[in-house]
Structure formats: structure tokens, C-alpha cells
Amino acid sequence: MISNEMRHDTNAPPILVENLTARLGDTLALNDVSLRLDSARIAVIGSNGSGKSTFARLLGGIARPTAGSIRVHDVDTVKESVALRRLVSIVFSNPDAQIVMPTVAEDVAFSLRGSGATKVEIAERVTAALAAFKLTDLADRSAHELSGGQKQLLALCGALIRRPALLIADEPTAYLDARNSAAVAGHLLHPEAGHQLVLVTHDLELAARCDTALLFDEGRVVAQGGPAEVIEAYRASLRR
Numbered sequence: 170m171i172s173n174e175m176r177h178d179t180n181a182p183p184i185l186v187e188n189l190t191a192r193l194g195d196t197l198a199l200n201d202v203s204l205r206l207d208s209a210r211i212a213v214i215g216s217n218g219s220g221k222s223t224f225a226r227l228l229g230g231i232a233r234p235t236a237g238s239i240r241v242h243d244v245d246t247v248k249e250s251v252a253l254r255r256l257v258s259i260v261f262s263n264p265d266a267q268i269v270m271p272t273v274a275e276d277v278a279f280s281l282r283g284s285g286a287t288k289v290e291i292a293e294r295v296t297a298a299l300a301a302f303k304l305t306d307l308a309d310r311s312a313h314e315l316s317g318g319q320k321q322l323l324a325l326c327g328a329l330i331r332r333p334a335l336l337i338a339d340e341p342t343a344y345l346d347a348r349n350s351a352a353v354a355g356h357l358l359h360p361e362a363g364h365q366l367v368l369v370t371h372d373l374e375l376a377a378r379c380d381t382a383l384l385f386d387e388g389r390v391v392a393q394g395g396p397a398e399v400i401e402a403y404r405a406s407l408r409r
């Protein structure tokens with residue numbers, strides 16, 4: 170469960186995507202995508218190579234579009250990159266790519282660098298965050314010696330302690346067992362989490378728990394709406 174200290178106001182403008190196109194070398198990864206996303210929890214599904222992860226990277230400002238634009242809560246992802254970093258946290262499938270400090274507590278605290286918080290405030294927020302993720306007993310452990318599930322919880326803890334307006338999670342449960350997948354999902358989808366969530370996933374049960382879903386295919390959004398209908402459209406496409 171997310172503690173009160175980790176909530177963030179979700180009363181924010183939508184994500185606006187206009188004529189978004191992205192090329193990766195000779196590959197057209199996204200082809201003229203336009204969307205308005207104002208749901209709290211958005212699932213992004215589709216086959217490998219459909220454009221899901223490229224969309225997530227563009228949304229988080231990690232990559233730049235070839236054409237078109239994205240505005241995240243009134244912030245242009247290309248022109249206002251500094252402001253975007255204050256709004257957005259990202260979690261990937263491989264937590265080792267995000268863990269940078271020697272111990273668990275130090276790694277969580279590292280996420281607050283440049284936040285303007287005092288040492289006392291940082292210590293209080295780290296303590297609360299570790300408790301929320303049941304990592305308190307591991308605070309002084311080597312972050313790189315944790316189990317895969319513990320590492321993913323640590324990465325998510327570090328992402329959420331920043332109190333982002335938008336959390337982008339790209340296959341966050343891909344390499345986890347059932348217990349750790351459930352723990353990560355519980356934090357991502359908690360009704361009082363306070364952030365908008367864009368969840369890229371192959372886990373259709375997890376996608377079904379979101380408020381809305383997008384189905385990508387060959388760089389385009391081919392279905393958008395309630396998760397049940399979008400998931401059924403995806404399953405139908407796999408049967409063809």
C-alpha cells in the first residue's frame with residue numbers, strides 16, 4: 170500500500186499525442202499516432218515490435234519523435250525536457266538498469282537528489298517509502314545482491330518516492346514470479362497511488378485491471394477503450 174507521504178495530486182491535464190511518428194533506423198516504429206489520454210491507469214498492449222516500448226520511451230522523453238508531438242500534463246516532451254523530468258518517473262523490466270547506489274536506502278534517497286528537500290525531509294521520506302514497500306529490513310543491504318523481485322520493488326520505490334505526476338512502467342513484471350508480480354502490481358494500481366500510470370505489458374490480466382487500454386499494431390493504435398474489449402480485439406487478432 171502506498172503511504173500518504175507518497176501520494177500526488179492527479180487533478181492534472183491529459184496526455185496529448187498529435188501525429189506522432191518515430192523511425193528507428195529504417196524501421197517505422199510509430200506511424201502518425203494521435204491520442205488523448207486522461208484516464209488514471211492506461212494499459213498499452215500488443216505484440217513484440219508493435220511500437221509499445223517506443224511509445225513509452227517517447228512519452229518519457231528518453232527518445233525524440235521523427236514528427237509530431239507529445240504534451241504530458243501541458244509539458245512538451247522535447248521542448249521542455251527539464252520540466253518533464255520533474256513530472257515523470259519510469260520503471261523498466263530490468264531493475265539493474267536503474268539501481269545505482271550501494272545500499273537499498275542510499276538508492277531510494279538518490280532519487281530525491283536535486284529535489285530541494287532537506288536532509289531531514291529526505292530521511293523521513295526514505296523511511297516512509299521503505300516501509301510502504303516492505304524494504305525496511307533491507308535498508309542497509311547491498312542493492313545489487315537483492316533478489317530479482319526485491320530489486321524491482323526497489324526500482325519502483327525509487328520511482329514513486331519522487332511523487333511523479335506520471336509513472337511509465339515498461340514490462341515491470343516481465344521477469345518476476347507470481348508473488349513479486351502481485352506486489353509490484355499492487356503498488357502500480359493502488360487506488361490511492363496518486364499518479365497517472367501508463368503500463369506497457371504482455372500480462373493481459375494486469376492490463377484488464379486498468380481503466381482504459383491501447384492496442385498497438387505495426388506502429389499504430391488499432392483499438393482504444395475499455396480493457397475488456399481491447400484485450401478481446403488483441404486476442405482475436407492473434408487467432409487470425
